[in-house]
Amino acid sequence: MNVLVTGGAGFIGSHTVDALLKAGHRVRIFDALCKPVHLKGVPVYLSPDAELVVGDIRDKDALTRALQGMDAVYHFAAYQDYLPDFSTFFSVNAAGTALIYELIVERKLPIQKVVVASSQAVAGEGLYRDADGVLFTPDIRPEERLARGQWGILDEAGRPAESLPTPETVANPQNQYGLSKLSQEKIALSLGRRYRIPSVALRYSIVQGPRQSFYNAYSGACRIFCLHYYFGRAPTLYEDGLQIRDYVNIDDVVRANLLVMQDSRADYRAFNVGGGRAYTVKEFAEIVRSVLGRDIPPAGPGLYRFGDTRHILSDISALRSLGWEPAKTPADSVRAYRDYLYEQTDINDIMAYAEKKMRELNVVRKAQA
Ligand SMILES: NC(=O)c1ccc[n+]([C@@H]2O[C@H](COP(=O)([O-])OP(=O)(O)OC[C@H]3O[C@@H](n4cnc5c(N)ncnc54)[C@H](O)[C@@H]3O)[C@@H](O)[C@H]2O)c1
Secondary structure (H helix, E strand, O other), X not given: OEEEEEXXXXXXXXXXXXXXXXXXXXXXXXXXXXXXXXXXXXXXXOOOOOEEEEOOOOOHHHXXXXXXXXXXXXXXXXXXXXXXXXXXXXXXXXXXXXXXXXHHHHOOOOOOXXXXXXXXXXXXXXXXXXXXXXEEOOOOOOHHHHHOOOOOOEOXXXXXXXXXXXXXXXXXXOXXXXXXXXXXXXXXXXXXXXXXXXXXXXXXXXXXXXXXXXXXHHHOHHHHHHHHHHOOOOOEOOOOOOOEEOEEEHHHHHHHHHHHHHOHHHOOEEEEEOOOOOEEHHXXXXXXXXXXXXXXXXXXXXXXXXXXXXXXXXXXHHHHOXXXXXXXXXXXXXXXXXXXXXXXXXXXXXXXXXXXXXHHHOOEEEOOO
């Protein structure tokens, strides 16, 4: 097949491109090479066997040309940040997706499948059970409680509630990114069904592995913990470090991407793509410490980031029923990322850059209690 991969110069996109090439497909990458993800221009890991077209997903003419002659589309291009420019999330992530469908319908393009990259952020705080056994989906935690160092989610009666693995039926995004990803999913699945363009939305959890941008504030704990331990410094755990997170390895994600492209049972559905096992952030930090071979425990001075999810673990039984199973562990991901880090020649500026950005955005605050 001829496959268009938007965002194919990025982390998940480029690994998917490599797997598609290996499977014998012809690949065209459509990517705007956005900063700060691509601070240094075309990434060196990009395969010369894929055609690279530089363009923005919102540019109708450029996207029209990129879609010519294609049989299938992976749509990874997205705006991901902590910035409050809300409209950009929707113009890139929602309108950009709508434009793909607009062009397929308008130009009667023979696209046989579209796979869009959604996110666990669609689930927001996820699914909970209250003390009476009633299920509910909480909203963002109030800042007043966080400022007092009270981290847990409470039910309506103020009793502690239990976090559960969250299935795809839960959609309760709590920030501009999650909202835009839910819009993207709805656009893909609804317009796909209406115009008979087989479409699948994949809600990735925290994807880990080499090629995650060092400059992207969104790249998360793997990058920041690895960088700290690389430089022999203690990383900071927010809250009490007991938040549950869901880590999935890039190789498992690529297998999911290829599976849903081939399997028509996936059509018109959203699937969680997660690691299937809960880890606390503290456990994950311990994995990084051990892989990097350091003897420094993480720091935990009660800092928090307003808007962070307390616990989230995706229920992956839907994708499992198609025969997919995550095979790799967070330790595998950290080892691969460490090896990638050690190959870099310019990492001295990287951590200073990351910390400066977080301070500028003022997302880290301190509990008073
Ligand atoms: N990495 C994760 O943990 C994760 C988790 C959930 C969802 N996702 C989703 O998976 C997809 C890929 O994420 P990633 O981690 O590979 O990110 P990434 O930043 O490494 O890659 C995204 C790519 O899209 C390109 N891009 C951004 N805006 C564009 C635009 N307007 N036009 C054209 N290209 C544009 C960037 O240049 C970049 O190469 C995204 O849709 C993201 O929302 C990622």
